[in-house]
Amino acid sequence: MTSTTTVPFTDVAAMSREVWPTIERDYLDCLLGGGYIGGPSVTAFERDWAAYCGTGYAVGVANGTDALELTLMALGLGPGDEVVIPANTFIATAAAVVRCGAVPRFADVSDDTLLMTPQTLKSAITPRTRAVIVVHLYGQMPDMPGLMAVAQEASLLVVEDAAQAHGAEWNGQRAGSFGTAGCFSFYPAKNVGAFGDAGAVVTADAMLADRVRTLANHGRAHGSAHHEHDLVGTNSRLDALQAIALSGKLAHNVDWTDRRIAIAARYREQLRGTGVDAVAVAPSARHVYHLFVVRVDDRDAVRAELDSRGIRCGVHYPVPCHLQPPLRQFVVGPLAVTERVAEQLLSLPLFPHMTDNQVDTVCDALAELVPGRAG
Numbered sequence: 001m002t003s004t005t006t007v008p009f010t011d012v013a014a015m016s017r018e019v020w021p022t023i024e025r026d027y028l029d030c031l032l033g034g035g036y037i038g039g040p041s042v043t044a045f046e047r048d049w050a051a052y053c054g055t056g057y058a059v060g061v062a063n064g065t066d067a068l069e070l071t072l073m074a075l076g077l078g079p080g081d082e083v084v085i086p087a088n089t090f091i092a093t094a095a096a097v098v099r100c101g102a103v104p105r106f107a108d109v110s111d112d113t114l115l116m117t118p119q120t121l122k123s124a125i126t127p128r129t130r131a132v133i134v135v136h137l138y139g140q141m142p143d144m145p146g147l148m149a150v151a152q153e154a155s156l157l158v159v160e161d162a163a164q165a166h167g168a169e170w171n172g173q174r175a176g177s178f179g180t181a182g183c184f185s186f187y188p189a190k191n192v193g194a195f196g197d198a199g200a201v202v203t204a205d206a207m208l209a210d211r212v213r214t215l216a217n218h219g220r221a222h223g224s225a226h227h228e229h230d231l232v233g234t235n236s237r238l239d240a241l242q243a244i245a246l247s248g249k250l251a252h253n254v255d256w257t258d259r260r261i262a263i264a265a266r267y268r269e270q271l272r273g274t275g276v277d278a279v280a281v282a283p284s285a286r287h288v289y290h291l292f293v294v295r296v297d298d299r300d301a302v303r304a305e306l307d308s309r310g311i312r313c314g315v316h317y318p319v320p321c322h323l324q325p326p327l328r329q330f331v332v333g334p335l336a337v338t339e340r341v342a343e344q345l346l347s348l349p350l351f352p353h354m355t356d357n358q359v360d361t362v363c364d365a366l367a368e369l370v371p372g373r374a375g
């Protein structure tokens with residue numbers, strides 16, 4: 001029998017309820033007016049998302065996976081090319097590389113932040129490497145200046161997988177604005193989440209933005225007739241109802257991100273001295289806490305006990321991406337940190353509407369289950 005939930009892992013409905021009064025009018029007008037594909041609400045969200053990220057252009061697409069795949073295709077990556085990605089990531093990062101015909105090469109991550117480092121990137125580069133996808137996992141950016149320097153030295157294109165890092169910064173510069181392109185997911189549980197699937201690509205390069213848009217719209221170039229197709233593309237458009245929902249969510253993002261950061265600070269404070277190690281934050285990083293990830297011994301037992309008390313946690317990710325069956329063929333060397341930490345990772349509940357009492361409930365349970373190590 002499952003216990004009653006006292007602390008859910010997230011609460012996307014609470015976000016929807018808060019946003020709904022601000023978008024109800026536009027949403028219903030669109031729903032009853034029939035303009036579902038493209039139109040002013042998509043253009044307005046794209047403009048605002050580009051400004052939010054500090055880039056010139058944003059192209060709305062159907063989801064974050066397509067954002068990555070279309071970006072790699074638009075950059076001309078394909079068979080014979082290698083793309084370095086961190087081993088500690090969601091499988092979509094690797095899948096996008098494989099689906100465009102290139103080969104993913106996995107880089108290990110830092111033991112502190114669990115993100116790719118300039119050193120791990122460097123050791124994964126071969127003469128066939130043409131690009132790197134830097135993943136801002138959990139809501140934190142890695143050492144971008146260091147990674148950009150290594151990429152530049154090896155003439156690599158840099159794509160940012162910022163699916164989990166809406167509004168994250170490195171030295172005040174936003175996620176998505178460092179590389180050639182930044183790719184976002186607006187899956188409902190993301191910091192800015194749609195009422196379904198959605199995504200975006202941001203870039204400072206007008207031609208790249210056009211190419212992604214063309215690929216995402218059946219290969220129709222901007223301004224061309226409905227049945228003129230310049231490229232073999234796909235259908236991966238952001239729809240108007242999702243754009244309205246996203247604009248509403250974006251308006252709440254500053255407050256919600258501040259709340260996420262405050263919850264994380266409360267967790268850190270209360271978990272100090274226990275055997276629970278929160279993932280480190282680099283001094284130059286603004287972590288936006290899509291996830292609050294900690295490391296514990298006996299993770300599965302701790303998680304089960306929390307669950308029996310109604311505290312729902314997640315694991316990101318229990319099986320590292322490179323050990324998933326279809327990706328093992330691409331592994332060339334050990335990825336020791338990623339493999340070791342996969343057994344310890346635990347994502348604690350964190351969402352903007354979480355109360356301080358709920359945070360304290362989680363911390364009290366953890367302090368009891370994972371007391372500080374003696375000495």
Ligand SMILES: Cc1ncc(COP(=O)(O)O)c(C=O)c1O
Pocket residue numbers: 063064065066089090092093135137161163164184185186187197198199
């Ligand atoms: C790091 C990362 N990359 C890519 C994606 C793919 O995004 P989507 O689910 O919108 O396709 C996700 C989604 O969870 C993600 O977390």
